[in-house]
Amino acid sequence: MSEVKISAEPRTEFGKGGARRTRRAGKVPAVLYGHGEAPRHIALPAREFAAAIRHGGMTQVFNIEISDGSAALALPKAIQRDPIKDTFDHVDLLVVRRGEKVTVEIPVQLTGDAARDTLVMTESNTIAVLADATKLPEHLEASIEGLEAGSQVKAADVKLPAGVELAADPELVVAIVSVAQDQTIEPEGTEEAPAEEPEPAAAEA
Incomplete structure (x- = not known):
């Protein structure tokens, strides 16, 4: 799996309101964690992130370049989606290192x-x-x-x-x-009974 370079910016607003504003700006709220480092809250460009996930899924490696000058390699650990809009609500990213298993x-x-x-x-x-x-x-x-x-x-x-x-x-x-089960077999007891012949009318005296 090849790495995908993606830009990000630090996220200072938290909670549902902050996450909604981040998504309205065309970005995905995310958190970076791992290797004993303090979690970092970032925002990823929604279009680029969605394209990478469609291609690589949960095994896609992201080379994240953050606007504060820091960078990280990360794998998607958990993704929350909006089932109706099919958009990304939030992403957990696990920091990894080259050569790490x-x-x-x-x-x-x-x-x-x-x-x-x-x-x-x-x-x-x-x-x-x-x-x-x-x-x-x-x-x-x-x-x-x-x-x-x-x-x-x-x-x-x-x-x-x-x-x-x-x-x-x-x-x-x-x-x-x-x-493989044959789904066309009719259940027993569904055959129609033959119609009874009418009895002859009684002869008049």
């Missing part, structure tokens, strides 16, 4: 096709790995090629790049392959 949840992508007449159910979209903070993979891959019903893909089956170690439980289930 961190534990991060990485998305898992399934590759290949399971056997015919099977259904693949994802149990976990991410797994935790230990890797260099500035060399995090964007995603990991696990093959389901040819897997029969009853098979499982576990964390231990996920392909890891060089320098990346598994931090999750190796037995963590990532996906399950099961028999």
Whole structure:
């Protein structure tokens, strides 16, 4: 994952009112913390931050240049979004150092096709790995090629790049392959009964 340079400025207003004013100015309220340093409240340009997150997600490394002359490398730790506007309300950023190893949840992508007449159910979209903070993979891959019903893909089956170690439980289930159910089968007892023939009219005396 490549680094993204982004500018920031110190944030002096706090609370809900200050955060709203920051967002109205086209910026995202954020806090930088880690390595025993006092938390620093900053504001990030919303458009640039959103573009970087769309590309790199939670593994995106930010090279933050603050207007007071300081700088920091950081990873997104927590992001609060507005579910209606799809904007960012607040970001927690974890300060990291080059060569430092961190534990991060990485998305898992399934590759290949399971056997015919099977259904693949994802149990976990991410797994935790230990890797260099500035060399995090964007995603990991696990093959389901040819897997029969009853098979499982576990964390231990996920392909890891060089320098990346598994931090999750190796037995963590990532996906399950099961028999595909035929949804067109009609339940029993739904067939209509044949219509009864009318009885002949009684002969007149």
